[in-house]
Amino acid sequence: MRRRTVLKHGATATLVGLAGCTGAGDGGQETTTTESTTTESTTTGETTAETTTRAGLSGTLRVATYGSFVDAPSSSPGPWLKEEFEKRHPDVTLEWQTPENEVNYFIQRAAQGVDIEADVYVGLNVDHLIRIDEQLGETRLFEPTADALSHYGHVKEGLKFDPQNRAIPYDTGYISLVYDESAFEAPPTTFQDLLKDRYQGDLIVQNAKTAATGRAFLLWTVNTVGEDKYLDYWSKLKDNGVKILGSWDDAYTAYGNGEAPMVVSYSTDQVYAHRQDQDLTRHQVGFLNNQGYANPEGMAKFASTDQPELAEAFMDFMLSKQAQKQIAQLNVQFPATDWAPLGEEFQKYAKEPEEPVTFTYEELQGNLDDWVDSWARQIAGGR
Amino acid sequence: MTRDGAGGDATSRGDAQARRAPGQRVPTRWLERHALAVLGAATAAVLLVVFYYPVLTVFADAVRVGGAWTLDVVADVLTDPFYFGALAPVFAGEFGQVGAVAAESPLGLVGFTAYQALLSTVASVALGLPGAYVLSRYEFPGRRTLRSLTILPFVLPSIMVAIGFVAFFGTNGPLNDLLAALGLGPVNLLFTLEAIVVAHAFYNAPLVARVTTAAWESVDARMVETARSLGADPWRAFRDVLAPQLLPAILTGALLTFIFTFMSFPIVLALGGFELATVEVWVYSLVQELDYAEAATLAVVETVLSLALTYAYLRFEARQSGGGRAANPPARKRLLPADPSPGAALERLGVLAYALVVAVVFAGPVLTMVVESLTGPNGFTLQYYRFLVERQVEGASFQTKPGVAVRNSLLFGVATLLAALPMGVTVSVLTARGGRWARLADVAAMAPFAVSGVVVGLGMLRGLVFGVDLFGHRLQITGPVAIVAAHAVAAYPFVVRNVAPLLGGVDRSVVESARALGATRVRALLDVELPLVASGVAAGAAFAFAISIGEFDSTVILATGSSSYTMPVAVERYIGNRTLGPATAMGTVLLAVTSLSFVVVDRLGGRWEA
Numbered sequence: 001m002r003r004r005t006v007l008k009h010g011a012t013a014t015l016v017g018l019a020g021c022t023g024a025g026d027g028g029q030e031t032t033t034t035e036s037t038t039t040e041s042t043t044t045g046e047t048t049a050e051t052t053t054r055a056g057l058s059g060t061l062r063v064a065t066y067g068s069f070v071d072a073p074s075s076s077p078g079p080w081l082k083e084e085f086e087k088r089h090p091d092v093t094l095e096w097q098t099p100e101n102e103v104n105y106f107i108q109r110a111a112q113g114v115d116i117e118a119d120v121y122v123g124l125n126v127d128h129l130i131r132i133d134e135q136l137g138e139t140r141l142f143e144p145t146a147d148a149l150s151h152y153g154h155v156k157e158g159l160k161f162d163p164q165n166r167a168i169p170y171d172t173g174y175i176s177l178v179y180d181e182s183a184f185e186a187p188p189t190t191f192q193d194l195l196k197d198r199y200q201g202d203l204i205v206q207n208a209k210t211a212a213t214g215r216a217f218l219l220w221t222v223n224t225v226g227e228d229k230y231l232d233y234w235s236k237l238k239d240n241g242v243k244i245l246g247s248w249d250d251a252y253t254a255y256g257n258g259e260a261p262m263v264v265s266y267s268t269d270q271v272y273a274h275r276q277d278q279d280l281t282r283h284q285v286g287f288l289n290n291q292g293y294a295n296p297e298g299m300a301k302f303a304s305t306d307q308p309e310l311a312e313a314f315m316d317f318m319l320s321k322q323a324q325k326q327i328a329q330l331n332v333q334f335p336a337t338d339w340a341p342l343g344e345e346f347q348k349y350a351k352e353p354e355e356p357v358t359f360t361y362e363e364l365q366g367n368l369d370d371w372v373d374s375w376a377r378q379i380a381g382g383r
Numbered sequence: 384m385t386r387d388g389a390g391g392d393a394t395s396r397g398d399a400q401a402r403r404a405p406g407q408r409v410p411t412r413w414l415e416r417h418a419l420a421v422l423g424a425a426t427a428a429v430l431l432v433v434f435y436y437p438v439l440t441v442f443a444d445a446v447r448v449g450g451a452w453t454l455d456v457v458a459d460v461l462t463d464p465f466y467f468g469a470l471a472p473v474f475a476g477e478f479g480q481v482g483a484v485a486a487e488s489p490l491g492l493v494g495f496t497a498y499q500a501l502l503s504t505v506a507s508v509a510l511g512l513p514g515a516y517v518l519s520r521y522e523f524p525g526r527r528t529l530r531s532l533t534i535l536p537f538v539l540p541s542i543m544v545a546i547g548f549v550a551f552f553g554t555n556g557p558l559n560d561l562l563a564a565l566g567l568g569p570v571n572l573l574f575t576l577e578a579i580v581v582a583h584a585f586y587n588a589p590l591v592a593r594v595t596t597a598a599w600e601s602v603d604a605r606m607v608e609t610a611r612s613l614g615a616d617p618w619r620a621f622r623d624v625l626a627p628q629l630l631p632a633i634l635t636g637a638l639l640t641f642i643f644t645f646m647s648f649p650i651v652l653a654l655g656g657f658e659l660a661t662v663e664v665w666v667y668s669l670v671q672e673l674d675y676a677e678a679a680t681l682a683v684v685e686t687v688l689s690l691a692l693t694y695a696y697l698r699f700e701a702r703q704s705g706g707g708r709a710a711n712p713p714a715r716k717r718l719l720p721a722d723p724s725p726g727a728a729l730e731r732l733g734v735l736a737y738a739l740v741v742a743v744v745f746a747g748p749v750l751t752m753v754v755e756s757l758t759g760p761n762g763f764t765l766q767y768y769r770f771l772v773e774r775q776v777e778g779a780s781f782q783t784k785p786g787v788a789v790r791n792s793l794l795f796g797v798a799t800l801l802a803a804l805p806m807g808v809t810v811s812v813l814t815a816r817g818g819r820w821a822r823l824a825d826v827a828a829m830a831p832f833a834v835s836g837v838v839v840g841l842g843m844l845r846g847l848v849f850g851v852d853l854f855g856h857r858l859q860i861t862g863p864v865a866i867v868a869a870h871a872v873a874a875y876p877f878v879v880r881n882v883a884p885l886l887g888g889v890d891r892s893v894v895e896s897a898r899a900l901g902a903t904r905v906r907a908l909l910d911v912e913l914p915l916v917a918s919g920v921a922a923g924a925a926f927a928f929a930i931s932i933g934e935f936d937s938t939v940i941l942a943t944g945s946s947s948y949t950m951p952v953a954v955e956r957y958i959g960n961r962t963l964g965p966a967t968a969m970g971t972v973l974l975a976v977t978s979l980s981f982v983v984v985d986r987l988g989g990r991w992e993a
Contacts, residue, residue: 067956068959068960070781070782071781071782071783071956072959072960073770073774073957073958073959073962073964073965073966074959074960074961074962075960078781079779079782082779095781096781098781099943100939100940100943101844101940104671104673105844105943107673108673108844108845108849109849112845112849114849114850114857131672131673135673207652207657207668209657209668209671209672210652210667210668210671238658243574243656244656244657244658245574245652245653245656245657246649246652246653246657246664247652247653249958249963250545250549250652250653252961253546253549253963254549254553254573254574257549257550257553257554257555257556258553258554258555259549259553259554259573259574269961272960272961273961276759276760276961276962277760277761278760332960369672376657376660376668377465379657379658379660380492380657380658380660380664380665
């Protein structure tokens, strides 16, 4: 049985020119401030409506997330989100939290019955949900919120990854190859290509046990070659000299230093390369079998929050047109909704696969650990 | 426990003194007499709270699964050929299977980990010993500064080292450019076992050099002279007189290196590729998946191995010391020999060759990292340093500021040094008298470096950060004090291992004379013994400071939600989406600040030493 789910979602390409903004692509610098002011006028109606309906909100909202969402040296959406949300709700203070162990920190706290001192978590993926449900059983860490969000209807259907609607997608990446054009007569276009002699030693991937991109690539191979054959596929890939490094940073740095002409990364790669004035021939995006593995990121409201309305207001704000645009551009990922007024730069340089694939929660539940563990045991151990 | 011998001794003598001299000086006298016992108790208390309690709660996961006691997980791990290779069927009692498993995976993950640790140890000792020889036997301008800086690699965050290594040894890196200029083919060092071994040597050769230099500077040269005057040739004098004085230090370095490299994981992850995964890499990923039972079992296996090695080493050390000597190092040679001879010339040539190797292995990666911080996509740039300044001036409260990181690192470093020195010296004295119990206590006191960093971190998270329910109150420990305590616990074993072997070699009769003349145990220690082993104390102090500056795991965990982050934490946080620039700039700041601090720490220590 082939476990494949084709994502059905509105093509982002139809949004060209919707908001009439200039985009960040003009000077290679992030022009966040000017953009938000230009586009602000087009969405005034909506903003006012929001402000009036949520007028009574006040207090401190504690939002936990992963470090680079608020504190990346390149660009991160955190500071913009805080400023803009506080502007819309003058009596609210947004407090970012970035525990080192990310969502594990809260799973552990919940498992030990320790108080959770956050209202919303930003940065969940389907693996996390499976881990949460396996570890905590009946204990609820997050609560379903979809019904309370006025913008939920704009979330692309194919990206919704939580059957219980706790995690609401706010952006997505597509895992793809990034390669150096000058190194190949013809880059590989299928998974079988990667096993050919002429691509010997050419690919760097990440460890599926420790890196989200590596895990996504592994799941993509399971999805494509099948549950029964993926281990064989990997043993051939290993024989063909694939390099498996620990993290996305390690792998991308090694690729940047010319250790191999191909690396597993995101299909938004050129957006950042362009901003940095880098040679785009070294940042070509390649989809295998015309596919890309979708890795949506979600947010959820903690079940223990004592400010559910404030938490929901923030989540709804995350799905608003403006926030969707800023999150996409600053986090260098695709928006999760069908109405983000993306800039020209993003339109031009972010590539979407023809056929996005991903495993659903139900397909991964009960299988994920086995798949990853069998893979790891086959690769590791210095044999 | 360990305090009985020395402490009891001090008390009986103190009683006599108290009768002789009553009056207002009693409190200070009392303190002086009981100082060792008080310090011993304080050390034990800190260890218990910041180390033993958290770590044991994690280890308990190995045998307590889902609320029930069980040995199933332990048995599963021990009999799994993936972990133990050919030993697994032996543990399972299925001796017939040994051959089949040995053909399939002879070493297993644990065996492979030990194998790479052994190679790494050999490389570290081979690279470190000549360094110790040069630093202790030669006099040249900048020798002291260089000696101070030997410890520098030890504190560099592994992320930074990995960046430097990948850039320097890479296919298109400076090393291959250099080799190409010399007409030599490119070397592909990265993502191989060799890369891991060289990177481990980068970290641990300085440790071997440092510990051995301290011992070499406190040898008794008169013994060598006596041997020579009795007709021994230089080689024989070295083998029979000098080598036994150096051996404990060399083995200390080798033991620490083996344990570290056995538990290494960030370097393996970044430079080796997953095929070369170690046990610790596995523990790390199991913890990420919250699979505590298996992670804890593997961590216990690691710890048992490390502690067994430590115990074996301490038995050896006990046999070695007790010779009784006073420090009286031989005079240093000059780099340009006073009277040129073929032998002297050959030796200098060797020193030169060694300097070249050092330049490649140490200076290469570090300088490459500095160069990276000044190079953007279009050549030379100061943009990454501008980022640091901007972040310091304009950064939001939830963002990491470089100035705060520098300040915290220095404060924690000094505080750790001040806490770890007394702890380490106390443990050294209390366990120096030998005997089986003292050695066991010594092993218990050395445990902080025998336990995996991942486990210590996890234990702290669940024990200290989450807090413990005590009489209806949740007791939580985080923030600067907890960080310093954690750093001191990680650092003091280095003080012990630098001081104890030298202390064991001090002539007992000198100390006993002082005690007979009425000195308290502490007085004798401060006035007689410590000055004799000053080089070891200074080395220990430098390590304590270094450990604190370089520590990562417990710092991030205990600093959660506060502004107590340090320089290595900042380096890690500045790794951006597709850019290492800000991270390398912060790394360069770390390099500059720590280099300067080591020179200062060493000079201050050196003044006291002289």
